[in-house]
Amino acid sequence: MRVGVDVLDPVLRSSRTVDLGVLTLRISSNLEEFDGYAYFPRPAVPGAEPDEELVCVDLDRDPVDVAELEALADRTLRAKRFRTGYYLSHVFGAPAYLVTRGRRRFVFGRRLERTVWPYFVKTILTAHAIDHGRLHLKAAGFTAGGAATLLVGANAGGKTVFLEQACRAGARFLSNTHTLVLPGPGAGVAVGVPSAVRVREVAPELLASGRARRHIEAGDYIVDPAELFGGDPVASAPVRNVVIANYRPGAPFAFDRIGAADAEAFCEQFASALTMYGLKDDVLAHGGGDALRFAGIVRDMRRRLHDLVSAARCYRATVDMHDATHRAAVLAELAAPLP
CATH class of the missing domain: 3.90.228.20 (Phosphoenolpyruvate Carboxykinase; domain 3)
Known part of the structure; x- marks a missing residue:
């Protein structure tokens, strides 16, 4: 357990800034290899300042005092549900803690790729649409x-x-x-x-090369649409x-x-x-x-x-x-x- 360290200044070992069409999102993790990146086939323009930021901290890699997370966590209904392992719709997982600071969102938990596309992308896009008349x-x-x-x-x-x-x-x-x-x-x-496309079957060479990844739900795969259909x-x-x-x-x-x-x-x-x-x-x-x-x-x-x-x-x-x-x-x- 990390003692005397600001939990909102975690060690980040990987990061991607991705294009969501109407905005850019920087996703960072304390893991060197984070499965949540696989959903995003298009990187943002190099050097672009992100519109939103998501920091995913895996507690198996860097444990944090749960009592401290409880004190920092958002008091919204969604944050309370995250702490029970209920993320959104049918997506469940280990308890997780949401901490929001302006346009910077932190999530602490385990297997956090289960939160990135299924929850955060949806809410970020919806909030953007509300704020910009879309x-x-x-x-x-x-x-x-x-x-x-x-x-x-x-x-x-x-x-x-x-x-x-x-x-x-x-x-x-x-x-x-x-x-x-x-x-x-x-x-x-x-x-x-x-976004990557979710499909039931992929060509063996796509899977062998790593260009197709397994979806969080067993039996499906996620693939860059350019790989499936050709062209941009x-x-x-x-x-x-x-x-x-x-x-x-x-x-x-x-x-x-x-x-x-x-x-x-x-x-x-x-x-x-x-x-x-x-x-x-x-x-x-x-x-x-x-x-x-x-x-x-x-x-x-x-x-x-x-x-x-x-x-x-x-x-x-x-x-x-x-x-x-x-x-x-x-x-x-x-x-x-x-x-």
Whole structure:
């Protein structure tokens, strides 16, 4: 146990500053090799001052007095849950301690790669969207015909397969999980958050070379999208389409235009970062715990979502994207310009 040392000035043995599309994040660790870096394929511009900083301190490497951590830890509901080993949604682990000092966040615990992408990236992006008048969605995306198609859907709805097959057929990768929609002409501008892609199977040479890493959940892998699809992903593009991936085995092919009201209702539950990631307590804390400020933030999120689906073409896709004929028809429709 370290005695007489400031726990908020830990020995840092590795660091990466990564590009999250709309901001940069410096991640540092007291470990020489930290598995949390594997989720971020795009480094920030060398020498760039990070917008946010995350310091991950593994307590097996440098033990710290738990009583001291208890005294320093944030008093938010999320911080209390971290101390029970409940991080976010279904992600559990060893008890961890959150300490926030401005835009510098510390987390003390074990196997902290389980917190970086599953929790911190989500909250940092959501806070950024709130502060800068942007919309944070759980949405994949690709470009075809010079504009972006955003893919949303429930778990097992076929969103990942849709994205992969579109990109293998010539579309350009924009985002796998997180998309920020910025104000702009029409439906706005989609900015992809660079991240590794989670897949079930990878080529043996990718695994052998270390270019594919095992995901925190057994059986899956994470890979740089450039390795899967070739070429550099698109950084941003104007939004043209919003597609609800609704694949159901055995259901007949359907690719239907839907109204903005239906798209909005679905997206509020299955694409809004606030809802999908269970961040209401984090957003309340970001607003200083003020209930009326929280209500205003939520109204603003809803308005931005309403504006997005009202200006975009919206579809429900019950499509087996492995079917070449169906895939070609769908991609041709999505690439067509707006009237």
